[in-house]
Amino acid sequence: MPEEIIWIGDEPFQLLFSESEIQSRVRQMALEIEKDYAGKSPIFVGVLNGAFIFMGDLIRQIQGVDLEIDFYKLSSYGKEKASAGQVQLLKSVDTKLAGRDVIVVEDIVDSGLSVSYIREAILAHSPKSLRFCALLFKESVADLDFIIDYVGFRIPKQFVIGYGLDYKQLKRNLPAIYQLVDSHPIQTGK
Numbered sequence: 001m002p003e004e005i006i007w008i009g010d011e012p013f014q015l016l017f018s019e020s021e022i023q024s025r026v027r028q029m030a031l032e033i034e035k036d037y038a039g040k041s042p043i044f045v046g047v048l049n050g051a052f053i054f055m056g057d058l059i060r061q062i063q064g065v066d067l068e069i070d071f072y073k074l075s076s077y078g079k080e081k082a083s084a085g086q087v088q089l090l091k092s093v094d095t096k097l098a099g100r101d102v103i104v105v106e107d108i109v110d111s112g113l114s115v116s117y118i119r120e121a122i123l124a125h126s127p128k129s130l131r132f133c134a135l136l137f138k139e140s141v142a143d144l145d146f147i148i149d150y151v152g153f154r155i156p157k158q159f160v161i162g163y164g165l166d167y168k169q170l171k172r173n174l175p176a177i178y179q180l181v182d183s184h185p186i187q188t189g190k
């Protein structure tokens, strides 16, 4: 079957994960988390904006655990299609995380800067436990000294969009995930 290509402006993107592949992987991740947190009352902390669709789908697949949600909002400076090297905190959580089982939910871990920032911020609250869940993980790019406990898909370093991930703030509403076609140069926008 020919690969589905979509054009955004003059840039070609090819299908990486279809809607049904994503939904089935999200269900598996939810089952695993549900098993690990049986009898606990975790708080899921999403990282806005990108994680909102993944987190919405994930928590609706977890019906056997009493859970709460909250959000951080971060902004990366000067980033268009590559990680920027700096993050700014735009919104912190409202919930007290001390003594809580916390699961951070990310759409993607790329350089690892965002999750590293969030980890430090949350550890300062003295949670009972802290785990990380990411739908996409650019393992060969990320520079981390801790593990991502729940990973949906390990992907190469190509720029991806859809299912919460933006192209210049647009295209988050695509139900599938697309990657910039390999031969196309990645511009940093700097």
Ligand SMILES: O=P(O)(O)OC[C@H]1O[C@H](OP(=O)(O)OP(=O)(O)O)[C@H](O)[C@@H]1O
Binding pocket: 047, 048, 049, 050, 051, 074, 075, 076, 079, 083, 084, 106, 107, 108, 109, 110, 111, 112, 113, 114, 115, 165, 166
């Ligand atoms: O591992 P990193 O290199 O830090 O990249 C991952 C972060 O980049 C994206 O957020 P972005 O800052 O683009 O904001 P957004 O969620 O609003 O799209 C994504 O949602 C992650 O939070």
Ligand SMILES: Nc1nc2[nH]cnc2c(=O)[nH]1
Binding pocket: 082, 083, 108, 110, 111, 158, 159, 160, 161, 162, 165, 166, 167
């Ligand atoms: N949309 C999008 N945002 C990112 N933030 C870090 N990596 C990516 C990526 O591949 N796509």
